[in-house]
Amino acid sequence: MSNAVTQSILVVGGGMSGLSAAIEAAEAGHEVYLVEKNPYLGGRVAQLHQYFPKLCPPYCGLEINFRRIKANPKIRFYTMAEVTGISGEAGNFDVSIQMNPRYVDEKCTGCNKCAEACTLEIDNPFNYGMDKIKAAYLPHDMAFPLRYVLDPSLVGSDEAQKVKDSCPYNAIDLTMEAKTVDLKVGAVVWASGWKPYDAEKMETLGFPRNQNVITNVMMERLAAWNGPTQGKILRPSDGKAPETVAFVQCAGSRDQNNLAFCSTICCMASMKQATYVREQYPDAKVYIFYIDIRAMDRLEDFYTTVKKDSNIQFFKGKVAKIDEDPATKNVTLRVEDTTAGSLHEITVDMAVLATGMQPNTSDDPIPASVSYDDYGFAASMEAKPGVFAAGCTRTPSGVSESVQDGTAAALKAIQAIARR
């Protein structure tokens, strides 16, 4: 083996696919650098209330992964960090990582004194802006690492010094600046995941103009115990318990003007969210408007179970328009029954847009010469020799496929190093 070959592996993205790649590669004996843009690990899964089809809390699975990371000295992870450059070749890449300032160091114990001292508030990114948090904050109750963050708007403000002085452990450093770290790695796994397709682009569906039209990712937060309503599903306009809820499938998906592909998980996500509504409100009625239901292989069982609930009605039809009544704030959906060719109107308390998953690489590409498909997904797992795409960077997928994909990418990265 040549001395120039570097055995370490860079994993970008700390969601389910990146965590899996990092842990599997480290447990196979490789040094791993895990780079995550957010101030915490876990990716979008940390923001889910429950997993389909078992309806268990995602934190069980994440906790197991975090324990494996804590137990393995071969993994070094960097939060609030991004890769700015990759050069070289398989077996011997030079990478540059930009570490963005958190303004709080490892002495933080999570005591919350800084948040108590802070009056400045910001939109809560973890809850998709549905509530406010202090500008000195823990990203969410189960955050790993358990360490506070100061928003840059606080650092430049009059109360920054007061917040710094409130810390009993001297963990706040207002002078922290972005810095660059250069590393040598033998292979790269890129797992930067997805973002929700921008619902504002479907003008006729009225988001966010209609207050009681929300998106599926917002519904996950509304149902979550640590969400903006402490887990109570309430309609945003007046905090009323909804008696009728409509789910709008393929909101922008399989549409040449928006996301032309199927994200594969939205039907399952809406059926899961229908169970959230029904569990909280035994008399509530739920409508699911769909083009066709995508519940592949064993997920069919979950579909069959949900269909047995007579308060959940599946309606084969495309929602063309949603309008809100200015007095009641109820929303009326105009639906085309695609089988009969007839038009229908239905009024409900709130509507949930099942928007699809857009790859983050579509507007934040891998800083290396790799090719993408028409939608911004990496064209193949081996994006270029020694650089491997995993999870939703490669294709829209659910959690179990993302875990498998991360594991496969780790093996490919190990092989790329072994071949040099």
Ligand SMILES: Cc1cc2nc3c(=O)[nH]c(=O)nc-3n(C[C@H](O)[C@H](O)[C@H](O)COP(=O)(O)OP(=O)(O)OC[C@H]3O[C@@H](n4cnc5c(N)ncnc54)[C@H](O)[C@@H]3O)c2cc1C
């Ligand atoms: C409404 C909804 C509900 C869902 N419910 C379920 C469910 O119940 N069961 C299920 O199996 N699946 C579900 N899914 C799908 C699930 O969210 C995905 O399978 C999972 O998030 C994919 O993991 P990932 O690691 O590929 O991506 P992500 O979870 O997006 O993780 C990617 C990580 O990379 C980070 N990142 C992004 N860019 C950079 C960068 N440039 N540098 C460093 N880090 C970066 C991100 O901050 C993030 O932490 C749901 C999806 C939706 C839309």
